[in-house]
Amino acid sequence: MDYTKENLNNLSLVELKLLCKELNISRTGTKKQLIKLIIDIVKPEPEVISIPKDYKPPKGKKIVTIKLSERDKQIQLGKFREKENVKNLYYSMGVYYYLVDEEFNFL
Numbered sequence: 001m002d003y004t005k006e007n008l009n010n011l012s013l014v015e016l017k018l019l020c021k022e023l024n025i026s027r028t029g030t031k032k033q034l035i036k037l038i039i040d041i042v043k044p045e046p047e048v049i050s051i052p053k054d055y056k057p058p059k060g061k062k063i064v065t066i067k068l069s070e071r072d073k074q075i076q077l078g079k080f081r082e083k084e085n086v087k088n089l090y091y092s093m094g095v096y097y098y099l100v101d102e103e104f105n106f107l
Contacts, residue, residue, distance in 0.1 A: 003042045008035045057099060063089065064104065066096045073106050080104055 008016065009031075016034040020027040025037050051063055066073045077098060080086055085104070089097040 003038060005035060005039060008038060051097065060102055061099050062102050062104070064098050064100050064106070066098070068094045068096075076106055 011019070013031050013034070016031060016038070017027040019038060020034055023038065023041055025041055027034070029037070055063075057063055064077070066077060077086060077100075080100065085101050087099040089099055091097070
């Protein structure tokens with residue numbers, strides 16, 4: 001199900017309460033309150049990807065990041081790596097950091 005506010009507004013109060021039960025969250029409140037609870041519980045936590053502030057990539061280069069779960073990006077970068085235009089910088093908390101040419105972009 002798409003948990004957007006618009007889609008949730010189309011559900012009845014009973015349907016929202018059933019959804020709250022499935023998500024194991026409180027089922028009490030108005031329709032508006034339940035929608036807010038559902039959206040708050042299902043929205044993904046933002047992942048913080050940070051590069052040290054004192055690091056400046058060389059001219060003509062940029063840093064790209066790939067999370068472990070981003071298989072399609074790993075494949076694209078692997079093809080670019082075959083041309084020896086990629087340098088591994090480091091890995092931290094499920095994210096790989098690479099130095100690439102500025103013109104490189106993920107599709």
